[in-house]
Amino acid sequence: MKIKFATCISCWIIFALTFDIVYSQNEDIPVGAASLAFVFDITGSMYDDLVQVIEGAEKIMAMTLARTINPLYNYILVPFHDPDIGPVIVTRDPDEFILELQDLYVHGGGDCPEMSIGAIKEALDTALPNSFIYVFTDARSKDHVLTEDVLSLIQQKQSQIVFVMTGDCGNHSSDGFLAYEKIASTSSGQVFLLKKDQVNQVLDFVTLTVQAQKVNLMSVDSPKKDVNTYFIPVDNTLKELTVSVSGVAPDIKLWAPNQENQYSEHDGLRNLLDLKKVKIQNVRDPIPGKWKLQVSSNSSHTVRVRGLSSSNFFPSFSRSTSHDTSSTTLRPLKGIESSPIVNTTDIDPPAGLYRMEFIDLQGEVLAEYPLIRNPLKDNIYTVSPLIPPYTFFYIKVTGVDDEGNTLQRLTPTAISAREATRPVVHISDMTRGYYQATAFLTCEVISEVPFLVQWSRGGKLLGNLQEHRGSSNVTLEVPNATEKSEGLYLCNATNKAGWRATQTFLDVSEPPPSITPPKNVSVVPGDNGMLTCSVHSTVEFNISWYKVGRNSRIKSSKKFNILDNGSLII
Template identity: 25%
Template sequence: MLSLVALVSLIILILDNGVLGFLRFSKDGSKGHFDITEEAVLETTLQVCIDVANTEGQNVIPPPKPLTTESVAQACSSSGSESFHRAKGDMKWKNVNVDIIHFFNPEYHFDNEEFVRGKKVITDGLAVVKYKLKQGNLEDAREKLGSIMHTVQDFYSHSNWIELGNKLPHLSLIRSDLSFGNVADKSTPTCQSCVDDDCHNNILQNILRDNILITGYFGQKSKPMGKCSHGGLADLTSRIEPTGGINKDDLKSSHGFLHATATDVAKAATRQLLEDVRSFAGDRTFLRMMGISRRSKAMCFVIDTSVSMSEDIAEVKRVASVIIDSRRGTANEPSYYILIPFNDPDFGPLTKTTDPDIFKAQINSLTAGGGGDFPEMSLSGLQLALTSAPPSSEIFLFTDAVAKDTYLAGTVLALIEQHKSVVHFLLTGSFGERRRRSGEPDQASQMGVLDPQLYRNLAQASGGLAIQVTKAQLPEATSIISDSTSSNLVTLLQAVRNHGKADHFSFLVDESVTNVTMYVTGSFPSFTLISPSGVSQSHRVVSGSLATVKTVGNLNTVKMIKQVGLWAIRMDSSEPYHLKVVGKSVINFLFDFVEETQGPDLGLSILNTRPTSASNTTMMITVTGSDSLEVTEVVLVESSGAQEVNGSVEPLGGRSFLVRMGRVPVGDYWVRLSGVNSSRVRAAPIIYRRQSSTRVRISDFTVMAVVTCNSDLSPEEPLSVFFTVSTNGMGGHITIQATNDRGFTSSFPTSLLLEAGTSAKGTALFTASTNTPMGSDVTLIVEVTAPGPADSPALQRDC
């Protein structure tokens, strides 16, 4: 059966009609929303770092302009630039997505003289940002902040603020206690007709003389008599008297001669918005929201607390204590400490803190008890971890039992893909031998849960390891926790073979890589390591000239002695295995699948579903760690086979690259990137290669959800979620399951008819309970099971 999952938390409305504001990306000398946001974030973040350093008696030498992500991260003494890239990208994508989601909502663009409603978008949004910051939800706060930036920036392109001679931002935009001042009413004429280059002086003189604030009208078939239009090909009102427009979206716009001034003031206004958030949050929290931290990854434990886990819990306490005490005040100190216990029927509560002593106290308070019927609520605990931990976290789940809540497998897999987090399973005891309570049905046997294959599948999808050891061996296996939570961890190679056979692999170690470690999980795998110089070492050699090998349970850990160059691994196993090679390096990459839309600029938006085999596959790649990195090759590598799909690479500036793959066959893939680093003076460029930790899925099916009302969910008022399931393959009757993570009342069709090569549509209704606190988040999940071969879920990401 084919399972598809839609995760919805905000409005999703995909349109294809150009833009309503500044260009999304720079073009022909014009600046877009990406550029304005990028510059404002870099400048503000650097200033905060300088101010923090000054209060600590330190001195920060500002990097040369133009500022870059790498130079600002280095000036801020951040543990790396990857999280800064990710945070900045979150805000930029949420910014440009406003043009897609709210294309026909004029208040989001200050069109149609919607001053009151436009300002409300900003001030209400700013209130949400501050509420999220107060809750400690930094990821949601910065995403909401990015969407507000769009409306703030559009004000300076769509109004006559610049034409009135203003060189500074309008302070009232972000202040609910201030009014706009002298604004035009609906009956006041504002423009005279103009054509193309004659539009420089189309605003009526009395409007300018009396300092009256106006905006253009957009997109409608009619407008009030005498009003200005936005202008441009997509604006139908610009053909109605008075013709022409006043927007300053780019240099070729109706008022493009003021484009540079508008972007400068829009950037200043964006900085003003950021400073307001900084003032509320405080410098340290603001920097963490921006991905600037002197700490490493989050340390996240999901722990089975059932009665048989006493030894395991004691080991978790020991490991956590060692890591906390050894990393205090260092670059490897975790950015967050997250703890989620589970057994049956309970899971939680969640502990998420930056204070190691609070975390220690919570872990030390754990006790083992209950859970005597074998399966536990492990996936419920893991789901909570995935929605609570920062993106790209490393999560460690400890259990000696299989999952009772297997119905969450599709949702958990979708969350892994969405957040690109790595999940390691530390499995102890003999699975299937723990006995049920007397007199109860043998649930384990009925569900086929004697084999922890589900855990292996989830681990492999995330790029994590499913480690099976005895309880006595667990202390030997927990070194994986310390290794995996260190800063600047990169993946050099990853492969899964579900049917053991002889195979060869290679990986490249460049000069920036240290601490190279190979992990192999499987039953008695045979392997030979071959160095760049041709020297080989068998897995039977525990301590050799190339590496030291340690085996515990099904985990083989190979700590390698560094040699720069191309290494080879010869594998020979009759059983399935998972191979992963990691190292430490500042050079890494981020990726997202995107879709190209029609419009006057390069129209890119984050793909809200998994890529399908029926359409061209396009990716946005951002390399991190140096301003001298180039990308020469991007390949999708089949995770459990030898198939590779090459893409064409197009530089976009700012260490970002557009990769077009064409159509990719259905399957699971790792993303592999190769490139050069030309930062060294008078020396040959360094060749580097990296691979993604989490794998991606190309599917024949997609599921898309569309929320048609405001993203605010009011108690006792149903929220409609329209979803569409499309297929390029076979059809048939599909079953629907709609859930949410807060237990809200829901109704939905239980089945739909899907014809081959077509789409099927359905609607789910959700109603919030009356006692839901204001500002609460809810994740709506629509799961679709359709006829076809076994497959993993397709994901509809939130917008």
């Protein structure tokens, strides 16, 4: 499959990985499928970067295709050049993807800020859910007005974004650069500031990390120069442990459980990246237990700790206390009580979870709640209704593995409570009523939050103001309807986000006749029998008789006789 979209903007690279989520729009996409997306800035100054990216892409392809489980389902390329983005390339063929990279033409430049945020938005729109995204550029963003749209998409797609920058237009305090930091922080990504000749080293690191079953263990943004110590619980399902620090002169020190000496290369420590502003270390098959981590930097810095494991969790929020995850959302409503529901994979008894925490972007605990396991479904946990934080937050869960080691996981990205939307109101264009009978006008109101409904006609309020806690049908009764009752009626629904109204026309007509069923009649064989039904109608009517099991109407004949009053003689 190859799709090209004729939209435009600047130059970068994004690698998108998708794990443990079914892409429901297409049943052919397997569970755990991943997208590898490159968003590339094709301004002239990015030529050296492009050469390294093409070489790095070939290594990534070779490495992932050689793995027993290849997490990559498709490949996405989003070139951009101010003021254009695209065309967006989507392909299942890795060779075609490499050819598309080689066909990129870098040119122009001079105007440093680029349309980078729009390019990221295109990648997020196109990539599979749960994407892992790397952005390569040497310029800050010109279209930072789109940042909030990208933050919303990050939460929808649960996508991590890492910026690999070989330039920044010389201003770290500009809105265009701060937008990158905000996107990286919210997505549990990082901003790497590198030299042009260091891009290939980052790509070597990416080659090793493009794997399935990635889990988030810790995400902390430190606002100042500091030395901090953290304790990382490692459970027996973690196959790898990776620590990355971005800042000026970063340093990482690790101690294995119950060890006085620092963990070193002799013990199996791997230095994946060691640059002036980025340091990444990795441990394969880490010993279960409490690892000690000491991180330092001469500036504000970000710390990320990730692992490889099939044991993970997927939180959602529900307005009800039901354990049903089909009606939940990834983001709770702002200022409204929600019930968190936690769905897990490969955390089966005797392993389990017992605590959920809300963590801010600096790693501080905002709130803590006990998790309650569903007695009928071992993989489902619930929390009592709560009002979520008003700031961005991660969800951290804590429990034990099947050997009693502490198990912790963090959501792939930060979450923010969203504003409620205005109610949606549905009603028929016309409602039929009957003369001197009660007419019923019903409008369906769909609302995420409590709402008020008021009926009116010609500007005059009708009935009482009604309050409802959630989506429901709201009915107005019009007693003893006559021709004066005919006309337009307005149903207005209002919640905290706004209001919507729609109208229906009440058409009053004569009611259908009512029939009193005839009683059973008994006759002597050979005698005539007469059946009579009593009919009430405000207008003229006709009576027809039918015999059960026959579709044709009975007519007067030698066997049947229909009298003027409608009675039937047999």
